[in-house]
Amino acid sequence: MLQSKLLTKISKTFPEGEESKNAKWLIRGGFIAKSSSGVYSILPLGLRVLRNITEIVREEMNALGSEELAMPALVEKKYWEKTGRWGVDVIYKTGNEENKKDEAHDFEFGLGWTHEEVMTAIANNFIQSYRDLPKSAYQFQTKFRKEVRAQGGLLRGREFLMKDLYSFHLDEKDLESFYLKIWKAYNNVYKRVGLKTIVAEAGGGDFTKQYTHEFQVLNTAGEDLVYYCSKCKFAQNKEVFKPENHKDCKEEILNAKAIEVGNIFRLGTRYSEAFNLKVKLESGEESRVVMGSYGIGITRIIGTLVEEYSDERGIIWPKSVAPFKAHFINLRKNKDKEFKKFFALYEKLNKNSNEILFDDRADKSAGEKFAESDILGIPLRIVCGEKTGIKLEIKERSSSKFKLVSYKEIEKYLAV
């Protein structure tokens, strides 16, 4: 991609009124734009990061044998009423409240902030026999939550992207076996996107009365407080924390702010009861389906990555999710032989994958180009200028070391 053709530009200053580090850098770099408090547009550069994350999550969910679908945002009142969740605080409502006489308003909807209700209703069409179990399905879907305070940039929004997966089982034992598998898949996801998580026990909120598990990234930007042990695996969210649960280990309990990037819930039969989802057993008897639900905050991961990986000069994206693999920067004033060689390398490497950003702008100084490149946070910066001669200068965003290397070597770097 030629940088001169990008829809967005990098701003010289931070946006006004944004306090969180992630929103500051992401807006300044042109990854996102603020639309309202807690509501952001994902701009082309941000969408590239988002795609890389969703692709990793998709691979891990598919590896569990789960199928992708897409449920609606307009979820009718009757669904929420079955589970007693029409009255929750976070639900945005729309529809017929304005004018009950108008046929168009004959429906009251709550904007989907989670999809247990719709998913269980769908499952009812396809799960009838024990032979139909286990099954699971997931979606990447925009969720809406009427937050009292939308804050922290992409960490807590009123509209955000989530991966939510729902699983259906014959009994608690089968749920438990899947629960451990998805726990492992979540560990894979966070490792692959570059986040170190600890798994904390937590309460079930509006979802379940059982203990649930939260995947937490220890970071001062987080709103959660996690109590954990650095020696054993003990970790609990503030709301459920009891020191006596840690009596077998003598290590001191620490606590730290954390960002919840995912959670897994054993739902039991709460939703299958509400929607009368049951299967016929081999014996002819009927049995309630046992369910689980599992969320990953996709846009929240983007925000968390910036909180974790940035310095005073900008973002430092992990390679697996970076918007581009490499940032080629041309400093040559003339379209001479060396420029042509550099551009030809870009064209060759970029042809199939479009994973290289080429700074072709003539109206920016070397200093401006470098500063902007640091803000964007692309893992590799490759420079061609008068001073690099027949070689190219390569620098990792995460390091301060420069190196002059031959064209042959550059190709090796970029093949990784």
Added chain:
Amino acid sequence: MLQSKLLTKISKTFPEGEESKNAKWLIRGGFIAKSSSGVYSILPLGLRVLRNITEIVREEMNALGSEELAMPALVEKKYWEKTGRWGVDVIYKTGNEENKKDEAHDFEFGLGWTHEEVMTAIANNFIQSYRDLPKSAYQFQTKFRKEVRAQGGLLRGREFLMKDLYSFHLDEKDLESFYLKIWKAYNNVYKRVGLKTIVAEAGGGDFTKQYTHEFQVLNTAGEDLVYYCSKCKFAQNKEVFKPENHKDCKEEILNAKAIEVGNIFRLGTRYSEAFNLKVKLESGEESRVVMGSYGIGITRIIGTLVEEYSDERGIIWPKSVAPFKAHFINLRKNKDKEFKKFFALYEKLNKNSNEILFDDRADKSAGEKFAESDILGIPLRIVCGEKTGIKLEIKERSSSKFKLVSYKEIEKYLAV
């Protein structure tokens, strides 16, 4: 994909209360599920079709040099007020109407039914000079419209997926040049997904006062009425039709019901005026940016394809968008040598792309399997049974001819 593992099952009967052909077949086949009137979930099989369509559209939009982004559904009142569209009938409103004292409700939102407002506000951050033009950006986004009558299955929903693209130009001339390019790109899209369209002049609705162009598929399921000439390119939507516009051609004007699958709008400066979007010219003077917007109804295309391509036995997907390339059907009762060979071929061909559905179910008769295969509408059906010997039976969904072919030949069919 093994059919026994699919989340969905094919229903023996049509859904109750659905009148439109597309909803009947799509629900019965397990492509979609109805959530409320005009609101559908896209199930895994449907999502495969939707992905194939979006990928075609994405390729064509990228080829225009356009960049993909994602704007929010929650669009604050202040945006709509700038263009006088807060009062339109189709807008779903949510937010603070319930309780103005509550901080969480400090915002009033209209659910995005189109995104000129948000897009122009974003452009304002990045378009300042004539050098920044032309630019364009697009998204695949869920739109919400408060339809008086949601009808026609996926043809007119309250929530649906659209591709919307917005372009920014220095002047009318540059807009015109882009308008013709995207017109051509739209022709490519519809050709590639298998739809024959005619382009009709129409009014601009809430968008513009200029003539716009609608891409229409002549089909009795459509709500539009199009007047057109089969000899010259004359075509007008009912609302703007005037016979005197067709005076240079002597052919009779026909009319027919049609489904609008896309539209292109010259917006002029209406939105750039509302959001004060202007550029500095080389002369130092300022100039209003000229805009266009361009929509393709993605979920509506799915519905239209079923209206166009189905018979009394089910759907007949065009190859380019089919959920799977081929439907392998095993009729052998035992896992004998021939079954193993058949399964090995499936595994080999399916490994990288997962584009083959393998009917491995033991509890269905040959007749049931064939009937279900016809409903699903996968272009190629390949059968291995006691009667096919060391060969396989191949049949196209669109034809009634069967053929026994060797394994070698099958691979040729599937390489296409």
